[in-house]
Amino acid sequence: MINTDIKLYFKDVEDIVSQCDRCGTCLTVCPLFGAKDIESSSARGKNNIARGLIQGVVKPSAEVLNIVNFCLLCRTCVDNCPSKVKTDDAMIALRQYFADKDGSPGAKYKALGALMKNRTLVKLSAGTLKVVRRMGMNTMIPHGMAPQEFTRKQYLASFAGPAALGSAAPMSPIKLSDKSKVAYFKGCGMSMMFPDAVEGTLAILRTITKPQIIDNMCCGLPHLAHGLRTDFLDMAKENISLFEESDVIVSDCASCSGTLKHIVAYFADDPVWKERAAAFSQKIMGLSEYLFHVGYKPQQRVDVKMTFHEPCHLGRGQGIKNEPRQILKAAGNFIEMAGSNTCCGGAGSFHMDYPDIAASILAKKRINIENSGAQIVVSECPTCLVQLNKAAAQSGGKFKVMHISQVI
């Protein structure tokens, strides 16, 4: 059973990597090659180690798996590649192959997967992190995974003055028809690390509609990315069923919305789930995408310089580039920074697995933020926010980091 699956993964991988012309365009854009300039860092290196595996020139080994794991899945290469070779998909498939071959993706990813597959554990973690933060012990948690969130209240107090505080948020002038049932998809990263931003999202949604709150499962990206495809599919099915009654599903996490929009592709050969998955994927919207679509007007305009860090899974992953910027232009003094769509080095658990490389990628991002003169850097993805919070600390408080729902 497993063997046929492996062949299938190889077929998928071969279809992708055989399109690589090995020209080298990706070397100039890959953030990892920028941080560590050896061939295996680049998309060309990864696609060709995949070819090497398929052709038997390279044997599967722990070293090959390391190369396969050393990818941000940021799609910068895909965007710039003349043949649009989907290196990210190839790497995900290869990670799955290694996990199946070894019987497990390794203890670390298995533990992470188990945590995020369990709703109770996700909530418990969120609670623990909240306590840790309240006690000021968050700096002791490694990898910045318990970031001190700069809340909307603090933001308005710092930048908007007292007048903006306390006044009731006006209702958004636009309302969808009563028939549209809008649900909120609560991402694990958001709920564990950025509870104020979750509240912000819900408050905004309430000005537009009566959002359905559904106790959803994890989107499954951490599982999919690390060889736990079966878990991913299980959770996808549960989420599909949970949201069957909703018309629109809004997520304020770019990785969740990006993953959920692509679920349909993983059920293409499944006669039972294919159509339901397609219907589900079509309902997904990123927060800024949804808000732009319904014509949401920010509740206040604040005289503060803000810039946007475009998450890989939002811009390249979903083509949502204009929407958050347009909304931010109405919420403050928006400045576009250099390299705004370059990966911050967060990339799921990448920043924990390769802290040095992630830090060197982040350092470039921090310089771009500082050079922009922005006081606030806004994003729409919890992993990015974790990374950017580290950059803010390194900059000595030159800027604050906020989720888009906290500033609009």
Added chain:
Amino acid sequence: MITDEIKKKIRNIVGLENAIDGKEECFGYSYDSSFVPMSPENIPDLVVIPSSTEEVAAVMTIANEYGIPVTPRGTASGRTGGSIPVHGGISLALHRMTKIIEFDEGNMMITVEAGVRTIDVYNFCAERGLFFPPDPASWKYATIGGNVGENAGGMRAVKYGVTSNYVMGLEVVLADGSIINTGGKAIKNVTGYNLTQLFTGSEGTLCVITKALLRLIPMPKARNTLQLMFPSLDDACKTIHKMLMSGLVPAAAELMDKISIQAVARHRKLEISSSIEACVILEIDGETNDDLEEQAKQIQTIASEFNVIEVRIAASQQEIDDIWAIRRGLSSAIGAMTPNRFGEDISVPRNAFPETVGLIRKIAGKYNLTIAVYGHAGDGNIHPSVLCDLSKPGEEKRVHEAIDEIFTAALSVGGTLSGEHGIGITKRPHITKALGEAGVNALKMVKKSFDPKGILNPNKIW
């Protein structure tokens, strides 16, 4: 095999992390952008990443002492296997030598290290009002060292020549580790053999190029782009010929046949009439916009003598980009048509272009293969792309026979095997056909005198 003791010596020179010997990491240095199949034999034993000429020299001294093969490499964007270490040994990756050493405005020259990307040379000079013309398709990621090593061409060759026309001098490390400087800033220079031009295009077999002294010219002030559609390839070629005869030299003259045009049309979802057999994209440049208008008018007049169907003169930067996107997207559009593709690089006397394309058509018919043809019509450099599916039984044999015949066709009209990609591994079998036994022997004698132990990029060219 490189012993631990030798590795230790090399690491003492370049640093521990800059001499990599992990099999999986070294695998990344076993291929380039050619269609040479992957093989464990091409995996180098050691990847060495030097940061200075002195480090290169010290590494070469050790390699020479122990007889270790050394294959220099920029970013491995070559199309003929030139940077593939077919004998293992050391892959000498020069991409970290990225310093611009000197910009000499008074003499209009620039000195750069080998690892500087060609586009960075261009941009650096352009910001200062000067022009480095060679623009091989790979210029965004290829290094200048590689471009000099292969004597790369590009689209602007018709008016501005190829890389060698701009190389005034080189700093190179010889096989024994000695560092020499060739040429110099003097325009007239007949002191000794012209080693600069010998090393340019030597494909890493005679020396390791570490620095290049390049000549620059003033940047043309105005540029525009034209797209011409013709009912026959012959008409397109005649138009280009008459333009050149009348002194109307375009900065680029790219020609695509019908298969190429339709591939792009499918790829980019454009509607292009099936009556069009040839598309020519011209870049013109000059001092003023009036200059350009005048040139465009003359080109239009000439083209209409040869049945041109459509003349499009770009009216905005957007339109310029749109037209060039057709040409730049060509390679991937053609590549997407079939699982495998063999791109060749023959070069023929300019007036033999239509005849050569006719011969290629016959070869395609004979072997029942689709061969897309495009190229730099202004200079006779043709890129036939044999489209195929090697998983089909017998296809590989037919493809190789067809390619053999394409080379024979190029030679029969007075042309040659390669215009700008070099010989590397992929064209080795044909070199004697092109140069003759005595000719190849002469190359071997040159090689032997510079590299008596045969350690530099062995088994290439012949």
